[in-house]
Amino acid sequence: DAKTTQPPSMDCAEGRAANLPCNHSTISGNEYVYWYRQIHSQGPQYIIHGLKNNETNEMASLIITEDRKSSTLILPHATLRDTAVYYCIVRSHTGGFKTIFGAGTRLFVKA
Amino acid sequence: DTGVSQDPRHKITKRGQNVTFRCDPISEHNRLYWYRQTLGQGPEFLTYFQNEAQLEKSRLLSDRFSAERPKGSFSTLEIQRTEQGDSAMYLCASSLLSEPGEQYFGPGTRLTVT
Numbered sequence: 001d002a003k004t005t006q007p008p009s010m011d012c013a014e015g016r017a018a019n020l021p022c023n024h025s026t027i028s029g030n031e032y033v034y035w036y037r038q039i040h041s042q043g044p045q046y047i048i049h050g051l052k053n054n055e056t057n058e059m060a061s062l063i064i065t066e067d068r069k070s071s072t073l074i075l076p077h078a079t080l081r082d083t084a085v086y087y088c089i090v091r092s093h094t095g096g097f098k099t100i101f102g103a104g105t106r107l108f109v110k111a
Numbered sequence: 112d113t114g115v116s117q118d119p120r121h122k123i124t125k126r127g128q129n130v131t132f133r134c135d136p137i138s139e140h141n142r143l144y145w146y147r148q149t150l151g152q153g154p155e156f157l158t159y160f161q162n163e164a165q166l167e168k169s170r171l172l173s174d175r176f177s178a179e180r181p182k183g184s185f186s187t188l189e190i191q192r193t194e195q196g197d198s199a200m201y202l203c204a205s206s207l208l209s210e211p212g213e214q215y216f217g218p219g220t221r222l223t224v225t
Contacts, residue, residue, distance in 0.1 A: 034213075043219050044154060085153075103152065
């Protein structure tokens with residue numbers, strides 16, 4: 001599975017959009033981009049995933065560049081409860097079964 | 112269904128003792144995963160089941176670790192002769208066969224070995 005690079009930490013003001021970047025320049029054609037988050041002392045929570053097209057659900061939007069070498073997770077109106085570590089993961093739906101988590105981005109939402 | 116559950120939530124044990132953790136996945140999920148997480152790090156994959164078959168084990172899973180999923184429902188993770196380095200959060204996750212990357216995690220079991 002391809003490796004991802006994320007900034008170690010970011011700040012965001014409450015009510016503003018949080019834009020979390022992820023680089024995955026070695027992504028293969030059959031690999032999906034997944035985002036999870038982990039709030040302190042809880043298990044990771046699945047947020048969203050996509051292959052090529054931009055995706056949106058009730059939690060977030062995922063924007064994938066045309067060359068698929070990077071993506072951005074957007075939380076449109078961040079709240080204090082969105083303070084968490086956000087993990088960007090790239091994996092295929094075939095082959096190995098493990099999902100490799102990196103260190104993620106620690107997002108601080110400030111009042 | 113209320114999601115993935117794990118028991119116990121916390122376990123303190125003395126070095127050398129055996130411990131067993133339980134995971135109950137979401138009922139319709141065929142796949143079940145175990146991860147370990149230490150402070151400040153992302154979860155590390157340990158092992159994976161598809162129904163009752165254990166299909167992959169990480170090199171992190173030493174001979175002291177064993178996992179089972181009898182009848183393809185709940186799973187147990189046992190650590191024998193615990194060491195202080197085993198202190199970590201042990202996370203269980205489950206997914207549908209068709210969505211292997213969309214994993215739903217339990218709250219974890221925090222193990223402290225004294």
